[in-house]
Amino acid sequence: MSTRSDSSTQSAVNTRALRDVLGHFCSGVTVVTAMVGDEPAGFTCQSFSALSLDPPLVLLCPSRRSTSWPAIRTAETFCINVLSSGQRDLSDRFAKSGGPKFAGVQWRPAERGAPILEGVAAWFEVTLTAEHDGGDHLIAVAGLLDFGSDPVTEPLVFHRSRYGGVVELSLGSIESGT
Secondary structure, three states, rough: OOOOHHHHHHHHHHHHHHHHHHOOOOOOOOOEEEOOOEEEEEEEEOOOOEEEOOOEEEEEEEOOOOHHHHHHHHOEEEEEOOEEEOOOOHHHHHHHHOOOOOOOOEEEOOOOOOOOEEOOOOOEEEEEEEEEEEEEEEEEEEEEEEEEOOOOOOOOOOOEEEEEEEOOOOHHHHHHHH
């Protein structure tokens, strides 16, 4: 693997401007959950992606400042819950450090016990297979154990620091510009 790092370029980057430009990339919103001892734990994570079909792998990038990830990463399994368009409140709740994140939140255990939040668009039960440095984040690679989805539920979308939903465009409207 080859990496290139130019510290003069890195220090000259306006991080606020970079964050604004990166915000033009639309992402889904996930909540990563696990059982830590007898208690559920979780945090909001926007950096999630499919990685490989063979073997089935996904990746997520928790912040190094996360207070939940250090405990979750030690769990045998954890779930990545893809929030539905009506779950903005869960995204906000699980984005905060501390507090009773699961108070009043409905969930059920996946086959191996990790919490699947009720009403999510999709979920993946995974196990951590590798972790890599990613600057102010970590790059966590996870192997899929189980997964599921609700075929009629639309995902929650985050774009330019705002929540939204998916709007389907027909091919005809794209071609005509409407």
